[in-house]
Amino acid sequence: MTKWIVLLLVSTTFGFSAFTQTKDADQIKQIFDNVLTNHEAYENLRYLCTSAPGRLIGSEESIIAQKYMKEYFEKSGADKVYFQEFNSPAWKCDSASVFILSENGQQTLLATDALGPSPATSKDGIKAEVIEVMGLKDVEALGRDKIEGKIVFYNRPWDPTFIRTFGGYSDAVDQRAQGPAKAAEFGAVGAIVRSVTNAMDHYPHTGSTHYTDQKIPAVAIATLDADLLSQSLKNNPNLKVHLFIDAEDIEQTNTYNLIAEITGTEKPEEIIVVAGHIDAWHNTPGAHDDGAGCVQAADVLRVFKELKIENKRTIRAVMYMDEELYQSGGNAYADEVGKSGEKHLFAMEADGGGFTPRMFTIKASNGVVEQISSFQPLLQAYGIDEIKAGWGGVDIGPLHEYGIPLIGYGTDSQRYFDMHHSPNDTFDQINFRELQLGSGCMASLIYLIDKYGLE
Amino acid sequence: MTKWIVLLLVSTTFGFSAFTQTKDADQIKQIFDNVLTNHEAYENLRYLCTSAPGRLIGSEESIIAQKYMKEYFEKSGADKVYFQEFNSPAWKCDSASVFILSENGQQTLLATDALGPSPATSKDGIKAEVIEVMGLKDVEALGRDKIEGKIVFYNRPWDPTFIRTFGGYSDAVDQRAQGPAKAAEFGAVGAIVRSVTNAMDHYPHTGSTHYTDQKIPAVAIATLDADLLSQSLKNNPNLKVHLFIDAEDIEQTNTYNLIAEITGTEKPEEIIVVAGHIDAWHNTPGAHDDGAGCVQAADVLRVFKELKIENKRTIRAVMYMDEELYQSGGNAYADEVGKSGEKHLFAMEADGGGFTPRMFTIKASNGVVEQISSFQPLLQAYGIDEIKAGWGGVDIGPLHEYGIPLIGYGTDSQRYFDMHHSPNDTFDQINFRELQLGSGCMASLIYLIDKYGLE
Numbered sequence: 001m002t003k004w005i006v007l008l009l010v011s012t013t014f015g016f017s018a019f020t021q022t023k024d025a026d027q028i029k030q031i032f033d034n035v036l037t038n039h040e041a042y043e044n045l046r047y048l049c050t051s052a053p054g055r056l057i058g059s060e061e062s063i064i065a066q067k068y069m070k071e072y073f074e075k076s077g078a079d080k081v082y083f084q085e086f087n088s089p090a091w092k093c094d095s096a097s098v099f100i101l102s103e104n105g106q107q108t109l110l111a112t113d114a115l116g117p118s119p120a121t122s123k124d125g126i127k128a129e130v131i132e133v134m135g136l137k138d139v140e141a142l143g144r145d146k147i148e149g150k151i152v153f154y155n156r157p158w159d160p161t162f163i164r165t166f167g168g169y170s171d172a173v174d175q176r177a178q179g180p181a182k183a184a185e186f187g188a189v190g191a192i193v194r195s196v197t198n199a200m201d202h203y204p205h206t207g208s209t210h211y212t213d214q215k216i217p218a219v220a221i222a223t224l225d226a227d228l229l230s231q232s233l234k235n236n237p238n239l240k241v242h243l244f245i246d247a248e249d250i251e252q253t254n255t256y257n258l259i260a261e262i263t264g265t266e267k268p269e270e271i272i273v274v275a276g277h278i279d280a281w282h283n284t285p286g287a288h289d290d291g292a293g294c295v296q297a298a299d300v301l302r303v304f305k306e307l308k309i310e311n312k313r314t315i316r317a318v319m320y321m322d323e324e325l326y327q328s329g330g331n332a333y334a335d336e337v338g339k340s341g342e343k344h345l346f347a348m349e350a351d352g353g354g355f356t357p358r359m360f361t362i363k364a365s366n367g368v369v370e371q372i373s374s375f376q377p378l379l380q381a382y383g384i385d386e387i388k389a390g391w392g393g394v395d396i397g398p399l400h401e402y403g404i405p406l407i408g409y410g411t412d413s414q415r416y417f418d419m420h421h422s423p424n425d426t427f428d429q430i431n432f433r434e435l436q437l438g439s440g441c442m443a444s445l446i447y448l449i450d451k452y453g454l455e
Numbered sequence: 456m457t458k459w460i461v462l463l464l465v466s467t468t469f470g471f472s473a474f475t476q477t478k479d480a481d482q483i484k485q486i487f488d489n490v491l492t493n494h495e496a497y498e499n500l501r502y503l504c505t506s507a508p509g510r511l512i513g514s515e516e517s518i519i520a521q522k523y524m525k526e527y528f529e530k531s532g533a534d535k536v537y538f539q540e541f542n543s544p545a546w547k548c549d550s551a552s553v554f555i556l557s558e559n560g561q562q563t564l565l566a567t568d569a570l571g572p573s574p575a576t577s578k579d580g581i582k583a584e585v586i587e588v589m590g591l592k593d594v595e596a597l598g599r600d601k602i603e604g605k606i607v608f609y610n611r612p613w614d615p616t617f618i619r620t621f622g623g624y625s626d627a628v629d630q631r632a633q634g635p636a637k638a639a640e641f642g643a644v645g646a647i648v649r650s651v652t653n654a655m656d657h658y659p660h661t662g663s664t665h666y667t668d669q670k671i672p673a674v675a676i677a678t679l680d681a682d683l684l685s686q687s688l689k690n691n692p693n694l695k696v697h698l699f700i701d702a703e704d705i706e707q708t709n710t711y712n713l714i715a716e717i718t719g720t721e722k723p724e725e726i727i728v729v730a731g732h733i734d735a736w737h738n739t740p741g742a743h744d745d746g747a748g749c750v751q752a753a754d755v756l757r758v759f760k761e762l763k764i765e766n767k768r769t770i771r772a773v774m775y776m777d778e779e780l781y782q783s784g785g786n787a788y789a790d791e792v793g794k795s796g797e798k799h800l801f802a803m804e805a806d807g808g809g810f811t812p813r814m815f816t817i818k819a820s821n822g823v824v825e826q827i828s829s830f831q832p833l834l835q836a837y838g839i840d841e842i843k844a845g846w847g848g849v850d851i852g853p854l855h856e857y858g859i860p861l862i863g864y865g866t867d868s869q870r871y872f873d874m875h876h877s878p879n880d881t882f883d884q885i886n887f888r889e890l891q892l893g894s895g896c897m898a899s900l901i902y903l904i905d906k907y908g909l910e
Contacts, residue, residue, distance in 0.1 A: 033616045160491045160888070163837055198888065356811070356867045382618055385840035412811045412838075412867060414888045433615070433653065433869045 024378055024451075027309065028444045032382060034303050035440040041299040042432050044072055045292060045354075048278075049285035049427035056116075056282045057322040057329075058090030058253040065278050066258045069319055072298060073260035077305045078317075080263070083256040084336065088321075088328035090250035091117035093282050096219050098192060099242040100232050101127065107242070110229060111222035113204040113283045113422075114245045115176060115193065116325050117211075118218045125244035126151070126190050126217065132233050136174060136182045148187030151243060153233075154179045155226050158198045158417075165198060165413040166352075169420075172196045173207070180209045180218035190243050191218040194226040195422070203422040206281050208325055217245045257329045258319040262301050264450075266312040272446060273316050273347035274300050277323035277395050284425045288416060292354030292435060293409075294319050299439035300446060311450050313345055320395040323351070327394060334398030345454060346405040348442060349393025353419075354435040355411035357383035360445060361390025364405035368454055372407070375448045384441055405454065409442055479833055479906075482764065483899045487837060489758050490895040496754040497887050499527055500747060500809075503733075504740035504882035511571075511737045512777040512784075513545030513708040520733050521713045524774055527753060528715035532760045533772075535718070538711040539791065543776075543783035545705040546572035548737050551674050553647060554697040555687050556582065562697070565684060566677035568659040568738045568877075569700045570631060570648065571780050572666075573673045580699035581606070581645050581672065587688050591629060591637045603642030606698060608688075609634045610649045610681050613872075620653060620868040621807075624875075627651050628662070635664045635673035645698050646673040649681035650877070658877040661736050663780055672700045712784045713774040717756050719905075721767040727901055728771050728802035729755050732778035732850050739880045743871060747809030747890060748864075749774050754894035755901060766905050768800055775850040778806070782849060789853035800909060801860040803897060804848025808874075809890040810866035812838035815900060816845025819860030823909055827862070830903045839896055860909065864897055 035041075048055070052065035066083075073081045096114035099107040131146060133139055134156040139147060154175035162168040173196050180191035195205035202222045209218050221229065232239055258278065264270065276293025280286025297317045304311055321329035337344065346364075362369045366389075373387040392406025400406055411434075419425035490496075503510070507520035521538075528536045551569035554562040586601060588594055589611040594602060609630035617623040628651050635646035650660035657677045664673050676684065687694055713733065719725065731748025735741020752772045759766055776784035792799065801819075817824045821844075828842040847861025855861055866889075874880035 032618065036615045161488045163487065163892070165888075356869050414811050414892070415886055418886075431870055431873075433620075437618070437869070 021378070024448065027447060028378060030307055031303055031443050031447070032440040034307060035299065035436040035443070036433065040076070040302060041295040041439055042435060044069070044295040044298065045287065045430060045435070046427050048291040048294070049287045053280070053285040054282045055278060055280050055286065056092070057088060057255055057279050057325055058092060058250050059282070062279055062321065066256060066319065069258055069278065069294065069298065073301070076302045078260040078262055078301055080261040082259055084259055084333060085254065085256055086328065086332035087252050088255055088326055090253040091247065091325060092250060093247040096245045098219060098221055100229060101240045101242055103236070110225035111202040111204045112219050113206040114247050115180065115206055115209040115218040115220055116281070117249055118209065118245055118247055119215045120247045121217045121243060121245045125242050127240050127242050128189050129238060130192070130229070130233060130241055132230055136178060139182050139186055144186045147183065150188055151190040151192055151241060152179070152183035152188045153192045153229060155194045155230055157194065158196065160198055165417050168198055169196060169417055176207050176220065177210055180216055181212045184214040184216045185212070188216060190216050192243070193218065193220050195220045195223050197223060197417045197420065199418040200224055203424045204283070205420060205422040206283055207421045217243060219243065219245065255321050257321055257333055260301060260317045262304055262311060262315050264313040265310045268314050269343060270313040271316050271342060271344045272313050272450060273318055273344060273396060274442060274446060275318040275320055275347065275349045275393070275395055276351060277321070277329065278319040279322050279324050281324055281421050283423055284421060285427060287425050287427045287430050288353035288419055289421065289425055290323065290351045292430065292438070293350035296350050296354070296435065296439045296442060300443045303439065303443045309447060313450050315446060323394050330395035330398050334401065337399060337402055344399065344404040346407055346449060347396040347399050348407040348409060348446065349396045350409040350438060350442060351393055352409065352411050352413065353416040354430050354438060355415060356434045357437050357441045358412050359384060359386040359388070359410035361388060361408045361410055362405065363390070363392035363400060368405045371454055372449060375445060378448065379441060379444060382441055382444070383437055409438065411438065476833070479903065482902060483833060485762055486758055486898050486902070487895040489762060490754065490891040491888065495531070495757060496750040496894055497890060499524070499750040499753065500742065500885060500890070501882050503746040503749070504742045508735070508740040509737045510733060510735050510741065511547070512543060512710055512734050512780055513547060513705050514737070517734055517776065521711060521774065524713055524733065524749065524753065528756070528772070531757045533715040533717055533756055535716040537714055539714055539788060540709065540711055541783065541787035542707050543710055543781055545708040546702065546780060547705060548702040551700045553674060553676055555684060556695045556697055558691070565680035566657040566659045567674050568661045569702050570635065570661055570664040570673040570675055571736070572704055573664065573700055573702055574670045575702045576672045576698060576700045580697050582695050582697050583644050584693060585647070585684070585688060585696055587685055591633060594637050594641055599641045602638065605643055606645040606647055606696060607634070607638035607643045608647045608684060610685055612649065613651065613653045615653055620872050623653055624651060624872055631662050631675065632665055635671055636667045639669040639671045640667070643671060645671050647698070648673065648675045650675045650678050652678060652872045652875065654873040655679055658879045660875060660877040661738055662876045672698060674698065674700065710776050712776055712788055715753070715756060715772045717759055717766060717770050719768040720765045723769050724798060725768040726771050726797060726799045727768050727905060728773055728799060728851060729897060729901060730773040730775055730802065730804045730848065730850055731806060732784065733774040734777050734779055736779055736876050738878055739876060740882060742880050742882050742885050743808035743874055744876065744880055745778065745806045747885065748805035751805050751809070751890065751894045751897060755898045758894065758898045764902060768905050770901060778849050785850035786853050789856065792854060792857055799854065799859040801862055801904060802851040802854050803862040803864060803901065804851045805864040805893060805897060806848055807864065807866045807868065808871040809885050809893060810870060811889045812892050812896045813867050814839060814841040814843065814865035816843060816863045816865055817860065818845065818847040818855060823860045826909055827904060830900060833903065834896060834899060837896055837899070838892055864893060866893065
């Protein structure tokens with residue numbers, strides 16, 4: 001097998017020679033040999049999923065998760081481990097349900113979860129008629145007459161013909177993100193949204209919704225339950241549902257990004273960020289979203305330490321808080337960079353699930369994209385088929401404003417939205433090898449960019 | 456999204472222009488829109504796994520599976536559906552077990568399955584001491600003195616550092632394929648082989664073993680059970696095990712390849728084969744190996760029919776019998792081609808699991824590899840990152856002798872050997888989208904090669 005002998009000659013523009021390339025290929029092979037035989041990241045993820053599920057900002061679970069990862073960083077030899085403290089609004093949800101009320105008094109429970117940050121209903125919940133729509137424009141077309149006093153039910157299915165499933169998500173997610181606000185604008189008393197997923201099952205997929213003025217209670221129901229509600233409405237257009245949510249806003253909470261570093265040998269003041277987000281929705285173990293990204297970022301530090309790879313710059317793992325609800329961790333980190341002027345070479349984020357590696361996408365100048373893309377042949381054998389311009393990440397996103405190149409680690413997307421933001425995002429959905437190949441790809445690209453720099 | 460607008464210009468050597476390329480991109484987009492919204496292949500696979508598991512050559516389940524697929528081909532509008540009849544030896548296995556016998560009389564059952572075509576033990580089984588080795592060379596080094604009268608236990612673990620898992624499989628499989636014969640050569644009375652898998656669990660993974668002269672009973676035990684046996688031997692090197700197999704050779708059975716065709720419009724006498732193998736080991740539903748390949752090959756015919764794509768040549772789906780044990784179906788088919796001189800443009804096989812698409816590999820002249828590779832840019836957006844020289848397939852393999860180009864459909868390999876040849880290869884391990892993207896990739900490449908021909 002010639003799998004680590006890269007046959008394609010890459011551009012020599014950036015100080016690459018055949019000799020250094022062979023040395024790089026050897027170093028990368030060592031990295032992958034290490035990650036494929038080390039189980040620490042996998043066991044860290046097991047802990048996060050089983051001992052700290054539902055680790056939304058402000059939750060006890062989020063603190064358990066951070067405490068555990070802090071101890072792990074210390075134990076695995078990071079040079080500095082510390083918290084970045086900040087304040088943020090938060091939200092908690094204890095339960096949510098929707099019942100279809102039939103005329104004979106029967107109640108049918110639908111698999112339901114609250115969208116964040118939905119307000120609670122009263123203890124008695126809301127009983128109202130339901131109007132089914134296929135999107136926001138339908139609400140506008142129907143107008144206040146047809147909407148007022150009702151619960152709007154957004155039921156446009158996911159389009160399965162997108163090849164990367166993020167396309168399907170983007171295509172459907174306006175119903176969840178803007179649907180409740182639009183319904184409220186026309187006098188609705190609540191909103192029910194079909195889960196934004198291509199899976200047909202009984203898992204409700206939550207997620208954030210953006211209110212404008214009036215906040216109305218809003219939930220997601222599972223896709224099969226959405227089909228059931230839709231069919232029930234065809235049978236009886238006047239049926240009512242009983243919607244109940246127990247949730248509350250938390251005006252301010254004191255919270256943290258967890259940061260761990262291995263200090264650079266030549267330019268310790270220059271920073272490379274490798275990140276995941278430690279928070280996960282209240283309803284899920286958050287294995288793929290984004291426990292995987294956190295333990296992979298931590299594994300990058302471990303592998304540099306263990307293989308004694310000398311990083312010129314400081315590599316900083318950031319376990320961001322609150323990607324899901326208000327992105328307060330990403331903003332707090334970027335604000336600090338803005339104030340301190342601390343130099344960042346680039347920031348990398350893993351937040352697409354711990355699936356098999358496929359690509360890196362870069363948000364930066366064309367020149368930077370070209371330089372980083374030149375490393376692709378060294379990573380081809382490990383599953384990275386493309387390095388190209390594209391998405392960076394939600395948490396690292398605010399760093400763009402400071403001219404910092406952003407790199408998104410991209411995995412195979414086919415299974416991701418089966419689990420995303422649902423109780424189905426469990427540890428057993430993680431494949432050890434797929435997870436570890438991700439650590440390897442991230443560590444390898446960081447090794448290469450740190451070694452050759454960015455011009 | 457520009458996902459079906461291929462930006463890279465491909466070689467125009469083979470009659471490609473920007474115009475025909477856009478038309479091709481449109482046709483391919485249509486194919487993927489179709490396969491991602493059609494559930495027939497997925498439901499066919501559900502049937503094969505749940506109503507015809509363990510469909511080894513000679514079994515009743517293999518006949519149920521063929522009958523079902525024959526009816527499906529007829530229903531879905533194939534122009535010809537027929538059986539190719541041939542005779543082959545076969546084998547059946549009803550049960551197998553290994554117990555560790557401890558000194559205090561306790562018996563510990565290990566997760567066991569017979570290798571094919573192991574002979575049966577007597578009704579009382581074999582009780583013998585066990586000698587653990589790390590490979591065939593150990594047996595030679597130990598010699599007849601240490602081996603005779605014992606059961607040889609091959610326990611060299613899978614090397615996890617191969618990136619494509621087929622590398623790990625190739626590296627370890629000699630223990631299963633040649634280990635029992637080597638043990639017999641030195642007078643062993645039986646062989647136990649650590650399952651050839653990277654998974655650590657209690658599923659035994661069977662597979663074929665090749666006897667030379669003397670046939671001794673041979674089994675696989677699950678990896679965790681192999682660890683247990685190894686530890687038990689460290690505690691007590693003289694322990695005995697009780698090995699029992701109920702199996703029998705079937706000298707000759709009358710059996711079939713199932714064939715379905717859609718007739719070509721311009722050169723109906725020229726054949727394009729698209730294949731999977733309908734047989735699966737006695738211990739498994741055979742979802743990924745190779746129910747997936749069969750239903751994908753059948754889906755290629757369906758999509759050509761449904762979209763009214765005019766294939767110049769006849770496209771022939773072949774559901775090969777007996778890939779697992781003696782490869783008699785592949786040989787019978789090739790023998791017939793040898794006799795008839797029937798012209799084949801190429802043969803394609805899907806037998807690497809129904810996972811997300813990654814590549815096509817081609818066994819043919821450099822010129823043919825180059826021509827087919829020129830289509831890669833049209834398939835990049837659908838997950839085909841590479842088209843390159845490589846493996847064709849076991850069933851289509853014997854066609855190589857007749858100069859027929861062979862194409863292997865390659866999927867992401869990380870999960871495959873977790874399930875391969877074990878009871879864990881179940882329908883629920885199949886992801887609908889990953890399966891269907893495979894049908895789409897296969898249909899698209901067949902469309903392109905049929906349209907432009909091979910020089």
